[in-house]
Amino acid sequence: MPPSKTKGAATKPRKKGDVDTDEAIYNAIRQAMLMGKLPAGLNLQEPTLARALGVSRERVRKALHRLAHERWLDMIPNRGTFVPTPTIEELHNIYEARKILEVGIARKLATRRAFIDTERLNQHVASEKKAIKTDDRGRLFRLSAEFHFLLAELSGNDQLIDMLRGLLTRSSLHFSLFAPKRLHNCAGPHEHEDIADAILEGDTTRAAKLMLDHLVGLETMLSVRDRVDNFTSLEDVFRCTAVGRGRTSLATGKKQGGRSDGKKS
Amino acid sequence: MPPSKTKGAATKPRKKGDVDTDEAIYNAIRQAMLMGKLPAGLNLQEPTLARALGVSRERVRKALHRLAHERWLDMIPNRGTFVPTPTIEELHNIYEARKILEVGIARKLATRRAFIDTERLNQHVASEKKAIKTDDRGRLFRLSAEFHFLLAELSGNDQLIDMLRGLLTRSSLHFSLFAPKRLHNCAGPHEHEDIADAILEGDTTRAAKLMLDHLVGLETMLSVRDRVDNFTSLEDVFRCTAVGRGRTSLATGKKQGGRSDGKKS
DNA sequence: CCAGCCCAATATGTGCACATTCATTCGGTG
DNA sequence: CACCGAATGAATGTGCACATATTGGGCTGG
Numbered sequence: 057m058p059p060s061k062t063k064g065a066a067t068k069p070r071k072k073g074d075v076d077t078d079e080a081i082y083n084a085i086r087q088a089m090l091m092g093k094l095p096a097g098l099n100l101q102e103p104t105l106a107r108a109l110g111v112s113r114e115r116v117r118k119a120l121h122r123l124a125h126e127r128w129l130d131m132i133p134n135r136g137t138f139v140p141t142p143t144i145e146e147l148h149n150i151y152e153a154r155k156i157l158e159v160g161i162a163r164k165l166a167t168r169r170a171f172i173d174t175e176r177l178n179q180h181v182a183s184e185k186k187a188i189k190t191d192d193r194g195r196l197f198r199l200s201a202e203f204h205f206l207l208a209e210l211s212g213n214d215q216l217i218d219m220l221r222g223l224l225t226r227s228s229l230h231f232s233l234f235a236p237k238r239l240h241n242c243a244g245p246h247e248h249e250d251i252a253d254a255i256l257e258g259d260t261t262r263a264a265k266l267m268l269d270h271l272v273g274l275e276t277m278l279s280v281r282d283r284v285d286n287f288t289s290l291e292d293v294f295r296c297t298a299v300g301r302g303r304t305s306l307a308t309g310k311k312q313g314g315r316s317d318g319k320k321s
Numbered sequence: 322m323p324p325s326k327t328k329g330a331a332t333k334p335r336k337k338g339d340v341d342t343d344e345a346i347y348n349a350i351r352q353a354m355l356m357g358k359l360p361a362g363l364n365l366q367e368p369t370l371a372r373a374l375g376v377s378r379e380r381v382r383k384a385l386h387r388l389a390h391e392r393w394l395d396m397i398p399n400r401g402t403f404v405p406t407p408t409i410e411e412l413h414n415i416y417e418a419r420k421i422l423e424v425g426i427a428r429k430l431a432t433r434r435a436f437i438d439t440e441r442l443n444q445h446v447a448s449e450k451k452a453i454k455t456d457d458r459g460r461l462f463r464l465s466a467e468f469h470f471l472l473a474e475l476s477g478n479d480q481l482i483d484m485l486r487g488l489l490t491r492s493s494l495h496f497s498l499f500a501p502k503r504l505h506n507c508a509g510p511h512e513h514e515d516i517a518d519a520i521l522e523g524d525t526t527r528a529a530k531l532m533l534d535h536l537v538g539l540e541t542m543l544s545v546r547d548r549v550d551n552f553t554s555l556e557d558v559f560r561c562t563a564v565g566r567g568r569t570s571l572a573t574g575k576k577q578g579g580r581s582d583g584k585k586s
Numbered sequence: 587c588c589a590g591c592c593c594a595a596t597a598t599g600t601g602c603a604c605a606t607t608c609a610t611t612c613g614g615t616g
Numbered sequence: 617c618a619c620c621g622a623a624t625g626a627a628t629g630t631g632c633a634c635a636t637a638t639t640g641g642g643c644t645g646g
Binding site: 118121122125127153157159164216218222223226 | 421
């Protein structure tokens with residue numbers, strides 16, 4: 057028999073329930089993209105990623121396929137998996153879809169305001185106001201993104217939630233790519249509060265208009281692009297987000313650091 | 322060496338480009354669901370499906386994972402993959418999302434009617450009218466479904482196209498499950514034509530209203546449910562849709578025919 | 587007779603090794 | 617000197633075999 061036996065030897069901290077490992081790999085790559093760590097056009101090679109993350113190639117392969125299916129990556133058969141290049145046109149498409157979807161959600165919530173979780177909405181708005189007052193940029197950034205998702209959740213419609221989630225994550229990618237530095241306070245300070253008020257008052261028309269204006273403002277802000285890529289190597293990117301065993305890598309100095317095969321546009 | 326060599330022996334009609342095989346498996350299962358062949362709650366076991374389709378288990382596995390990710394199937398880790406049970410609530414959620422999305426698309430098209438492919442829209446409407454006149458039910462059914470997708474395509478927005486595609490396929494599942502027999506002529510005869518006319522005339526308000534009424538009519542029609550399942554076995558379902566080699570199966574009389582492991586609700 | 591436990595059979599999950607395909611490079615020729 | 621073709625290398629795709637978890641049935645004790 058070959059030198060297999062696999063776990064009989066050692067290194068098996070958890071013996072069951074490895075489903076979270078797949079999620080960890082998936083999230084690691086996704087977070088790296090949201091952070092802007094991966095330059096556009098980079099070829100994500102399975103063996104390299106596997107070494108960087110300290111997991112087997114099949115796990116990486118599965119995560120890559122999943123990400124490609126969700127349009128996060130461009131996968132070409134027998135060629136490789138590439139980080140897509142977000143275009144201004146895609147940004148406008150995303151925001152056009154967001155306008156349709158979120159204005160519709162706002163209208164629905166305002167119409168059926170008696171059935172929504174008012175407390176949760178008020179609580180979120182209060183959190184945002186507090187974050188604005190204390191000037192907590194990081195928290196406000198996260199809360200601002202969650203506000204839009206919260207409205208979808210309040211609708212109670214799984215279809216709407218799923219669609220808007222995809223749109224918002226893609227939108228976040230554009231956010232991190234195009235306007236990473238000079239985000240003043242993520243659009244107007246109290247636009248979210250005004251939208252929430254209109255919804256709670258049942259003012260359908262005003263809620264729709266406020267939401268539309270809010271999205272137009274975001275779209276305009278993101279139309280100016282300034283991009284910086286501080287990419288070095290996949291090992292560096294996933295150094296802190298190691299998924300595999302304790303040891304981060306078995307051959308860090310494998311000469312792969314400086315040069316990375318990506319088609320710089 | 323083992324009896325491998327795989328293709329050296331024989332049975333390898335195509336030596337390259339097996340990417341279509343995955344699509345074939347994926348479509349086979351999806352079509353079986355759309356046809357209403359698979360009863361709700363059925364456990365789709367990988368080895369059984371692999372034998373029924375005449376392909377390897379890994380291919381089936383990949384297709385199953387993809388379908389599960391698209392919400393077509395419910396996959397429970399270490400348990401199996403199950404055919405979901407469509408609920409009336411899900412139907413209402415789907416149509417609520419369709420109302421928001423498709424009304425928005427109709428408004429957009431009517432607003433920017435100068436930039437859309439007018440010829441293509443007119444051609445489709447003409448095809449539908451012809452199908453109605455000749456009473457070609459099958460063709461009309463397909464054209465009716467394609468009409469809604471065509472409007473998304475005319476918008477030229479990939480985001481909208483993707484979202485609506487998911488919604489329409491799910492909607493088709495409800496269609497085949499709930500109202501398979503007595504579909505008169507797929508809602509009003511010329512509702513699609515009226516919508517197209519309103520769009521081409523640039524009458525935004527009227528296009529939106531007609532689309533909304535159309536969807537409400539569909540939703541109402543699908544709310545009455547009558548379901549029949551003529552399910553026998555996976556081998557029978559995928560007998561004609563064989564994907565693998567020429568021989569449909571290597572052990573058809575494997576006693577597995579009559580009994581099928583599915584939890585009849 | 588029923589309930590709880592143990593065991594075997596089966597299905598799923600995963601690592602591994604091989605086949606295949608694509609890109610790059612080197613050598614030859616016009 | 618430039619261009620074309622074949623060989624080589626690596627990366628992707630896939631089948632296979634093993635490890636693991638769950639389910640069902642049978643057995644034994646109360």
